[in-house]
Amino acid sequence: MNSGAANTVSRSPRFHWLNNLWPWLCAASVALSLLMLSALLVLLLVRGLGHFWPATLEEVTLSSGETFAGEAIREVALPQQEGDERLYFTGNQDIDGVRWRWVAIDDIVERSQPNDLIRLERSPWGDFIGRLVAVEQAGQRWEGEAAWQRLTTLLALPASQRQESQLLLTTANGQALRQPLANVASAQTPNAMAWWQKTHAWGDSVWRFLSEGPRAANTHGGVWPAIFGTVLMVILMSVIVTPFGVLAAIYLNEIAHQGRLTRLVRIGVRNLAGVPSIVYGVFGLGVFVYGVGGSLDEWFFSDTLPSPTFGTGGLLWASLTLALLTLPVVIVATEEGLARIPEAQREGAVALGATRLEMLTRIVLPMAAPAMLTGVILAVARAAGEVAPLMLVGVAKLAPQMPIDGEFPYLHLERKFMHLGYHLFDTAFHGEDVQAAIPLVYATALLLVLIVVVLNLTAIFLRHYLRRQRGNEC
Amino acid sequence: MLASSHSVNTSQAPVTHFSSEHSCLSIDHLSLAYAGKEALRDLTLSVPRHRVTAFIGPSGCGKSTLLRAINRLHDLNESVTHSGNIMLEGQDIHDPQTNVTELRRRVGMVFQTPNPFPMSIYENVAFGLRLQQRLPKRKRDDIIEWALTSAALWDEVKDRLHRSAWQLSGGQQQRLVIARTLAVQPDVLLLDEPASALDPISTLKIEELIRNLKSELTLVLVTHNMQQAARVSDYTAFLHQGELVEYGPTDQVFTNPRLQHTENYITGRIT
Numbered sequence: 001m002n003s004g005a006a007n008t009v010s011r012s013p014r015f016h017w018l019n020n021l022w023p024w025l026c027a028a029s030v031a032l033s034l035l036m037l038s039a040l041l042v043l044l045l046v047r048g049l050g051h052f053w054p055a056t057l058e059e060v061t062l063s064s065g066e067t068f069a070g071e072a073i074r075e076v077a078l079p080q081q082e083g084d085e086r087l088y089f090t091g092n093q094d095i096d097g098v099r100w101r102w103v104a105i106d107d108i109v110e111r112s113q114p115n116d117l118i119r120l121e122r123s124p125w126g127d128f129i130g131r132l133v134a135v136e137q138a139g140q141r142w143e144g145e146a147a148w149q150r151l152t153t154l155l156a157l158p159a160s161q162r163q164e165s166q167l168l169l170t171t172a173n174g175q176a177l178r179q180p181l182a183n184v185a186s187a188q189t190p191n192a193m194a195w196w197q198k199t200h201a202w203g204d205s206v207w208r209f210l211s212e213g214p215r216a217a218n219t220h221g222g223v224w225p226a227i228f229g230t231v232l233m234v235i236l237m238s239v240i241v242t243p244f245g246v247l248a249a250i251y252l253n254e255i256a257h258q259g260r261l262t263r264l265v266r267i268g269v270r271n272l273a274g275v276p277s278i279v280y281g282v283f284g285l286g287v288f289v290y291g292v293g294g295s296l297d298e299w300f301f302s303d304t305l306p307s308p309t310f311g312t313g314g315l316l317w318a319s320l321t322l323a324l325l326t327l328p329v330v331i332v333a334t335e336e337g338l339a340r341i342p343e344a345q346r347e348g349a350v351a352l353g354a355t356r357l358e359m360l361t362r363i364v365l366p367m368a369a370p371a372m373l374t375g376v377i378l379a380v381a382r383a384a385g386e387v388a389p390l391m392l393v394g395v396a397k398l399a400p401q402m403p404i405d406g407e408f409p410y411l412h413l414e415r416k417f418m419h420l421g422y423h424l425f426d427t428a429f430h431g432e433d434v435q436a437a438i439p440l441v442y443a444t445a446l447l448l449v450l451i452v453v454v455l456n457l458t459a460i461f462l463r464h465y466l467r468r469q470r471g472n473e474c
Numbered sequence: 475m476l477a478s479s480h481s482v483n484t485s486q487a488p489v490t491h492f493s494s495e496h497s498c499l500s501i502d503h504l505s506l507a508y509a510g511k512e513a514l515r516d517l518t519l520s521v522p523r524h525r526v527t528a529f530i531g532p533s534g535c536g537k538s539t540l541l542r543a544i545n546r547l548h549d550l551n552e553s554v555t556h557s558g559n560i561m562l563e564g565q566d567i568h569d570p571q572t573n574v575t576e577l578r579r580r581v582g583m584v585f586q587t588p589n590p591f592p593m594s595i596y597e598n599v600a601f602g603l604r605l606q607q608r609l610p611k612r613k614r615d616d617i618i619e620w621a622l623t624s625a626a627l628w629d630e631v632k633d634r635l636h637r638s639a640w641q642l643s644g645g646q647q648q649r650l651v652i653a654r655t656l657a658v659q660p661d662v663l664l665l666d667e668p669a670s671a672l673d674p675i676s677t678l679k680i681e682e683l684i685r686n687l688k689s690e691l692t693l694v695l696v697t698h699n700m701q702q703a704a705r706v707s708d709y710t711a712f713l714h715q716g717e718l719v720e721y722g723p724t725d726q727v728f729t730n731p732r733l734q735h736t737e738n739y740i741t742g743r744i745t
Contacts, residue, residue, distance in 0.1 A: 257552070344589035348651070351545055352602040352658060353579035362601070367592055 041449070048446035051439030052205035054190035054198045057117040057129060059172050060088070060103065061110040069117055069129045069172035070101065073435070078104070087435070091119070091127035095175055099126060100435050115192040118148075120167075121185040123215050126436075128179065130171040135181075137165040151187055209443060214398065214423075220436065223444055225399060229315075229417035230384060230451060232403055236319035237326065237383050238376055244323070245330025245379075246365075246372055252331070253338040254360065266335075273328035281389025284321030289313055289393055309414050313394030315403045316413035321393045322386060326379035333378060337371020338364065370463045377459040384452045387421035395422045397430070420448045498523040498662060498692040499544060504558035506536075506543055508551075513539045515716045517558070521662075521709075526684060526693045528707035528724065530700065532739070536716040537696045541664045544694070545583045546574055563661065579606065582655030586667040588647035590639035590654075595631050598639045598650055602658035617657055624690070625653035626683050645676025652683065656690075663687065665695045669702065681706050700740055704728050712736050 055071045062068075070088035078085050084105045093099050120128040135142045135150045142150040154162045165181035185208075188201060212222030252269075256262045293310035301309040310316070341364055349359040387395075396416035403415045424444045431437040500520035506513050514536045521527045529537035539548075546567060548554040560567045567577050579602065590598050599618045603609060609617070618635075622628040627649040631642070639650055648668055655663060665684070669677040684693055684706045697703050703710055704724060711721040712735075720727060720736040731737045 342589070344585055344587060345591065347547060347550070347583075347585065348589040348591065349601070350550065351547060351578055351583035351585075352605065352654065353575045354601075354605055355575055358605055363591055 044442055044446040044449065047439060047442035049206070049443070051443055052202050052209065054119075054188050054193060054201045056113055057119060057190055058088075059112050059114055059117065060108055062103065063107050063109050067173045068101065071129075075105070089127075089129075089435070091129040092171055094125040095171060095177060099433065113191045115189065117172075117189065117191055118169075119188045119190060120169075120179070121187075122179070122183050123185065123220070124183070126220065128169060128177070130169050130177070132187075133168040133170055133176075135165065135167055137162075148189070151181075154181055155184065155187060210447075220440075223420065223423060223447065225402060226418040226420045226423040226444075227447065227451065228402060228404075229395075229399065230420045230448075231455075233315060233319055233322070233390075233417060233419065234380055234384050234455060236315065237322045238380060240319060241323040241326050241330050241379055242372070242376055245327050245375060246334050248327070249331045249334035249338060250360065250365075253335050254364070269328050269331050273332065276388075277325055277386055278388040278392075280321055280325040281392035283324070284317055284389060284393040285313075288317040288320050293317060312414075313392065313396075313416060314414040315394060315417050318390050318394035318417070321389050322383040325386065325389065326383050329378045329382060330372070330375035333375030334368060334372045337368035337374070340371070341367050369466050373459050373463040373466070377456050377463075380455045380459065381452055384455060385421060385448065387419070387425060390419055390422060395419045397422075397426050420444055420451065424448065496522050498563060499694070500561045501540075501544075502559040502561065504540075504543065504556065504560060506539060506548070506554065506556040509553040510555075513716055514543070514556075517713075517716075517718050519711055519718055519721050521692060521694060523692050524688055524690075525708040526688050526695055526706055527709045527711065528695045528697055528703035529711050529713060530697060530703050530739075531713035531719075533698075534715075535713040537713050538666050539716075540713070541583070541666050541694060541696050544662070545578055545581050545664055547583070549574065575605075579658045580660050581662045581664060582658070582660035583664045584648070584651050584655060584666065584668050587671050588644055588651050590642070590647050590650050592638070592640060594636045595639045595642070595650060596635040599654050599657050602654060606658060621653040621657035622650075624656050624687065625649045626679060626686075627653055643676070645672045645679060648672060648676070648680060649683065652680075656687075660691060662692045662694065665693065667696055667698060670698060677702070700728075700742075712739060714739070 057069055057071055059067065059069045068088070068090055070090035073087040073089055075084050075086045077083075082104075085102050086105055086108075088101045088103060089099060090096065090101050091099055116131055118128075118130065118132050122128055132147055132151065133143070135147045135154070137150075137154070151167070154165055159182055162181045167179040167181055167184070169177045169179055171177070186204075190198070190201075193201065209222045210227065211224050213225050214223065215221035248269075252262060252266060256265075289312065293308070293312065293314075297304075297309050297311040345363055345367065346359055349363045350356075354362065394416055396418060399416050399418045401412070401415055403412050403417050404410060405412070424441060427437045427444060428434075428441045497520045502518055504517045505515050517540065529540060531537050542548055543556065544560055544562075544567070548556070556568075562577070562581065565572065591601060593601075596618060599621050600614060603614055603617060619628060619632075622631060627646060630646060631650075639647065642650060648671075652663075652668075668684075669680045672680065681702060684695065687693060688708075695703070695707060707724045709722065710724045710727040712719045712727065714735070720731060720733050722732075727736065728740060731740065
């Protein structure tokens with residue numbers, strides 16, 4: 001007895017430190033997860049949004065006597081202690097043939113940041129970095145400070161009204177260039193700008209990124225068609241998947257005999273959520289695009305064959321494929337919501353003379369609505385980030401027409417569309433100018449995260465509102 | 475001991491019979507089984523109109539099962555089978571001609587735990603009404619006020635009819651559920667241990683309500699609480715293991731039971 005008590009006290013002292021430590025281990029896991037998440041967001045925010053800030057331009061003189069102007073991007077150490085190398089964005093592809101320049105830091109004799117350096121955003125040829133000499137318009141000529149003022153006035157006009165204007169420019173090493181003003185999108189003198197001017201210019205760039213279409217094989221310009229395509233596809237997907245998923249869940253939980261078969265179906269549905277998404281893409285391609293779409297073309301669009309209408313990837317097939325992909329999520333969430341409703345509520349309704357349908361529509365479904373919304377939230381989050389299946393069933397690198405326009409029938413379900421996730425992939429790996437694409441990749445990734453967050457928040461607020469309406473949590 | 479009481483039961487057939495003008499519900503040789511397991515065995519009794527009839531008995535004796543059978547709530551469970559008849563005002567409730575939703579309107583049911591719907595107090599009471607017919611708002615408001623007054627709840631909730639019913643106390647919720655049932659003007663009100671989840675004061679209010687309601691309709695009360703049965707009921711049926719042991723006026727069953735078995739249960743010598 002005595003020795004037993006002594007044993008309990010002295011037993012296995014090595015467990016004592018674990019007993020005290022395990023809450024800290026749990027807390028450390030949370031901290032680590034939070035740290036990684038915030039690192040991800042900070043990286044996206046800094047790299048994505050920083051890209052639009054007007055960068056300082058440098059004029060660099062090399063030991064060879066050559067002079068050029070550009071934006072310093074980053075420095076890299078050369079192998080075997082040969083010093084460092086710095087990457088400059090120099091623009092002027094029409095003059096130099098390249099836009100980027102690696103310079104050994106030891107070769108640099110002089111660096112300065114003159115206020116008169118100008119950066120033009122042009123299409124074609126991309127950015128110009130150099131100096132403004134004069135503006136010519138209809139025989140008139142402005143020089144010096146007047147030229148810059150004239151340029152900003154003209155840029156405020158629509159492009160069609162500055163057809164006649166020309167810019168006379170020189171590069172840092174003195175080469176002259178004549179630039180039609182119609183091809184210029186914006187002009188900046190970043191070294192001369194105050195911080196509020198820079199902020200304004202930054203907001204302007206961000207807005208143009210969000211509202212314009214892509215240029216130069218997606219390495220420049222904006223992502224508006226991709227935002228539009230992503231959101232439209234996700235909305236269509238939700239509209240398709242919600243009724244199907246909810247009805248299926250009602251059948252499984254309320255109507256079906258709760259036997260072995262139902263249990264088997266339920267396990268099957270849950271496991272469908274784990275099927276790799278590309279497999280759904282293959283299914284969508286085979287069944288929706290070639291099968292259903294091909295038949296539709298034969299029956300209704302035979303006059304345009306062999307060029308396909310519905311027999312190729314498009315918005316409808318992409319939405320359907322993603323609806324299929326997210327169906328298990330909606331079914332499982334709805335079923336859990338239905339199972340949580342107390343039997344007393346159903347019996348209460350039935351005992352008052354409600355039919356089964358009335359019980360379902362007036363008591364059970366309203367009570368399960370928050371759970372259904374949870375299912376839709378999860379479905380939206382999954383669908384908005386999905387890229388692999390879309391590549392098979394309708395996403396395009398560059399869609400010439402938006403899926404909604406003023407032309408009858410306004411919503412063109414057969415059209416290919418752009419998607420932020422695919423745009424990101426394409427910009428990162430398939431662009432001609434990888435260096436220029438890097439900041440756009442961060443910006444697009446940030447945007448994708450924001451869109452998913454906004455879609456989710458909408459659903460969460462809706463769910464909160466529904467719960468509040470009933471005055472209590474359930 | 476138990477076996478002997480059962481044999482006495484069947485031989486003496488201690489069933490109170492009421493003439494048809496006094497009988498509201500008559501149950502005739504009712505047997506019922508859950509997935510083959512017998513819960514009620516050959517039960518025959520008749521419930522008088524405008525009286526409170528209490529079903530008492532130990533847990534699992536089948537008193538709740540009997541109550542639910544009167545409302546045909548067992549229809550929701552496909553594994554339940556039955557034989558025998560239940561007649562409501564001379565009409566067989568299992569007759570294919572009988573409209574089950576109309577039956578459930580006529581036979582209201584209040585459960586052990588209050589189950590107000592997740593909506594406002596007003597909507598809870600209006601729920602059954604809305605299922606029946608479209609009423610003008612004035613008429614509906616009148617019925618709701620009448621139902622809440624009958625359930626002795628009107629004064630407590632008249633200023634917050636559009637607040638959530640889930641914010642009421644347990645006793646108020648149970649009276650709301652009774653009001654909800656009264657609103658569709660049933661002939662019979664079945665109460666399945668309506669006060670077992672409530673505090674003593676709420677219990678008293680419910681009991682008073684039951685006594686007051688019997689001028690309006692027929693009440694059937696299932697209870698575990700002997701004192702409650704004695705306080706509120708006019709007739710008492712004692713069930714044991716799915717069989718009716720003794721049935722008679724409450725005074726007689728409690729003061730002078732005919733069977734030893736009943737006396738043992740009432741005095742707490744068996745449970």
